[in-house]
Amino acid sequence: MEDLIWDNRTQNWTTYSTANNIDACARYAICGPYANCNINNAPACSCLEGFEPRRPDEWDLADWSSGCQRITPLACGNGDGFRTLSGVKFPDTNRSVYNLNMTLDDCEATCKGNCTCTAYASLDIRNGGSGCLLWFGDLMDIRVYDETQELYVRMPASELPMNKGPTSPEYGSGSGKKKPTSIVVAASLGAFIVCLIVALYVAWRKKKRSHKTRHVLMQAREEKYTNDEDGNKDTELSAFSLSMIAKSTNNFALDNKLGEGGFGPVYKGVFEDGREIAVKRLSKTSSQGLDEFKNEVGCIAKLQHRNLVKLLGYCIQGDERMLIYEYMENKSLDFFIFDASRSIMLDWPLRFHIINGIARGLLYLHQDSRLRIVHRDLKAGNILLDKDMNPKISDFGLARKFSGYETEANTNKVVGTYGYISPEYAVHGLFSVKSDVYSFGVLVLEIVSGKKNRGFSQQDYNDTLIGHAWKLHKDGKSVELVSSAVRDSCVASQVLRAVHIGLLCVQHHAEDRPTMSSVVLMLGNENYLPPPKQPAFFAEERFVTEINSMSSALTTDSVNEVTVTLMNAR
Template identity: 45%
Template sequence: MEANSIPSSLCIIFLFLSHCCSATDTITLDRSIHDGETLTSAGEIFELGFFSPGDSGNRYVGLWYKHVPVRKVLWVANREHPLIDSSGVLSIGRNGNLVLLDGRREAIWSTNTSTLSNETIAVLSNAGNFVLKEDNPSRRVIWQSFDHPTDCFLQTMKIGLNIVTGEKYFMTSWKSEVDPSPGNFTLGIDHQEKLPQGFIWKQNARYWRSGQWTGGSFIGIPYSDINKVYLHGFSFVIDNEASMVYFTYLLFNLSLPSMFYINPLGLVKKIEWDDNKNDWIDRWQSDTSSCEVYATCGAFGICNDIESPICKCLRGFEPKFTVEWDKGNWSGGCVRRTQLRCEKKNNSNMGKEDGFERFMKVKLPDFAELVDVKSVNDCKDWCWKNCSCVAIAYVIGIGCMAWKGDLIDIRSFSANGGAELFLRVAHSELGKKGNKWPTIFIPIASTISLLIIIVITYILCKRNKTRNGSKKNSLDMPDLGEVVEGYRQCPIANMLKTSLNGGENQELQIFDLSVIMIATKSFHNANKLGEGGFGPVYKGNLQNGQEVAVKRLSKSSGQGIQEFKNEVILISKLQHRNLVRLLGCCTEGEEGMLVYEYMPNKSLDFFLFDPAKRLELDWAKRFNIVEGIARGILYLHRDSRLRVIHRDLKASNILLDEDMNPKISDFGMARIFGGKQTLGNTNRVVGTYGYMSPEYAMGGTFSEKSDVFSFGVLLLEIVSGKKNTSFYHHEESLNLLSFAWDLWSKGNALELMDTTLVNSFSQIEVMRCIHVGLLCVQDHARDRPRMSSVVFMLGNETTLPDVKEPAFNGGNCRESEPSSSENNTYSINNVTITMVNGR
């Protein structure tokens, strides 16, 4: 009996010790870790505990390699909320979440998930992943640190995004070497037109770009770096089943200390531990060249860091602002020197066919579009048939890429790297090496040109005064002093001068008043398309046969010269298929006119709110319009060279081309955000009743979420065919938003749909649009999704967040009262616009 008891006792002791040892990698409801204690992964590869960076007295929960003597922290839990002493405790709360408590038992940080069970455990894996999962046979993962990277990523991690939900798995640098709070630089993926690229953003502005992924490498990373990056565990995955695009990193040995990370200066590095040197060594880092900074040379400029200066214009182009270019300010970029044949009237008789200039070993421009053709010759043929195409490239692993609009962020590689770019130029420019004028003549020519503009503008101003009764002959040549004085008294001309000196004009055509008068038949009523806050809009036919829309600034307009200038400068810098294109302007005397591409189908409200016309908008067309508007707003907020808040999104400002594709227009009220700016405030609230978010209408505060609110209203209008501002469906509803919420809360949301869609609608898409629309018009800005999430939610079948009761801001607007004599009310397209001082 005694002999048998010894083995039994040993078994019990062995099981007890095994349980103790295995528990060192786990936190349970009954086992927490205090400051000074650590978790260790089962293979003793990683360790998790409390630390202080450098000489800082702040305490954080972090993760590092256990047996590496020079600690490199790989992940930080409470990076934005440090503990001020060593009293912290990391435990599992009663709701099943991980929670970090300070000495007063107050939560500093939590996983903050909606757990289905309060029986959970947290385990540190041998891959360095800290995982919260259910403590039952299913072991369902509830939360994991790999989904919330800091500045590092390890083997098997994913740095990318979910293209359905919009959820991002991005790395963000530390603020400094001793401060783990989020710094200025973020590394992630941009998935443009199914052409994924790696990006570094500096304070939300594009800072570095990897170039397009070919399936084996990035075009913007030289081939010389392949052995340092791609063959050492780095790869890129497009997972269609999981709707994910991501970087990943995998070596043969998980225990080998190795990582990619982004440092506080914005450099990406791959480092590994070297036992012989007893230190971390760099295996690869991103280029530090000035040419690697995004868009260093502006539009149609190319950067080469072994030349001086590093920037030059592509062949067939010349600097837009020559004086600034010669000073080393290349941000203004370049403009085409000779017009393409296809852009000319009667091009069959206007010289030889356009051709392609070939550029070897270049980092291809940003904003490419995929074209479904099978060879480089087919790619060129496609471009020749599309006048808007300015360049193409054909890359193995990608296929045909085409560019429209400006070519941004091109770099020339001296060693092996990059790809071939074919730039479309006029035949006369083929083979040219650039402008041979001596540099000394360029500023002289610019000065003379500016003086000529001043004199011409003065004469036009005087001619306008003569028409109004002035006795002086408008053709008399003035002296220079008279020119300057007259120019000073011409407000729109003066604005033009300021813009020229500030470098704001963007290759716009300046139309003579006589040309506009002929095109519009002297602004005949038969050519009038409508009227907005800016003034009347007329259809015009230029002498070359091109149809245009002319917006004429009205003297009684609620907008003025500043809004005119704002629209000229803003929209000339924006290029997107869902934004209306500005062709030029006319500024003679007191006249201010904007000349746009003509939209034959007028504006969305022309169809949507007309009982007969809206029959032409079946569901497929409406959904296409919704997606196009969303993509246009996303471009304004995130993808353009500027971060733009439109502030006046509404149905009348959505124009429709011949194929019923939407184009956002009217940027007179738009604002530019820069740097870290996320909010703006104004004492002059401008916008359209019924589309303004409550925080803007009542307090003058605007942000990206203000546009999201307006988009939500517009989306519900498109689905229902009803106007928010004149909606009285039944006595209990103030407006469309309250009616939509009432139907949604009762489970009858489909009743919101326009009855004319009954034979064409998709129930899934309609319900998704209503759901997204209600998410966009929620009362608090923080509850509304960003436009990136909106685009993903609209285009993919995914679980959407729950809807809170929206803001019925029609009522709010009625209650707001003007508080100064500057407040005025204007009628725009039968919609009231109210300007009030923000409270």
């Protein structure tokens, strides 16, 4: 259903969809600065107490975008105070700063001592009012919100009723009249009891969720700085406000949705300066999303390489947790190589370029970055392509870091994707950089053939792509593995070398597989290659049966039915 609404700024009729009872206050800054939006009022916008419309003529025509201005100017250092606003959503935090260690009194003193500070609030009202959030400049995008949070807005002394402090129950009433002491005491006591009951209920209902929300970013930052030896803050992640991300994605419109995985949906966004971004939004139904969010922030914040997707920042506000990445124009590798029509867009020179780029990105993770990082979920879907078709490794939610001289680890919880998991990891829970080498080998064979390793079938029998490639290699027919889409453009010597290297990477025993530094060298020259030993391939049905026979729990697929978690008995 659509309605025609008159737009006073453009003097035109504009079509708005009302199919889902659209919230008029959801549009960013619809009421302008220092105004409050309430969908239950008509009109929805009104100035905060002590403010008046900046352009009354526009407000009379229902155009509130110019917002409000102070009736009485501030006089910094001459009695400015703060008026309490309750039951409102905090303003846009794009021009705010926070301190987790300040009390509310410290927060007030800091704001009062800075003439550019326009408001302050407690960062976490559900934990005894800990932390401090300070706003500088105009207060934008305020609306009525059913939450027990309070915002303290800077006001001149003449606008403060009875010159009370921010803890006064009369603060913000706007009456300006002195009330009898008994009435004030009774009102204060009643309000205190009501607030206490509400606070206890909210704390009881949201304790677990509040605890996770408050600590997830702190833990990720602590982990990141623990491993940051030089303390260089040049690559410090940016904290984006929810309103800024919502505006950039057109309020997470379906038209901007790029896809969805186990973490949650991914949206395209465009900032006001024209920068394109990809927003990974944690789904409220995701079982592992919170851990993956923390892992990505702590793991790749400092990684800088042309073959890794760059993490620009994060958003953590209320129940929302989002990761903000650079936008990749050409989606993921599997979008091309496994599709009959799109695969012809990747000729052999481009495929060989992609193989080399992935190898260099893995070499950086395994050897050249500050920490040795095992990706643990390398697959075609996690290789993104920029506008020039350069490959970039993405999705570090399952990655693990190694420090010092660590080279391998084991776990009871095996995570990854069928078809890419190395045998020692799938069966014994043992992973190392050689686990990624195995996944890379599978990826090379998939890029060459245009076929998926998982579910591969040839003629009248089932087999893995690895098994098929091994048989062709033994018969001296590796060139037959090449996808029909690139046979006209392929260089036979490069194809044979790529298949040979792929088979070296998928050998059964981890110690037989080359390191990524050796792989990069082998891809870049025509030197002799050692013969590969029998790879770790099984008929798929037999392989899955072998894993499940050792499993202490049923295999479960994530939301995208690709990434799996296997619980193995130890």
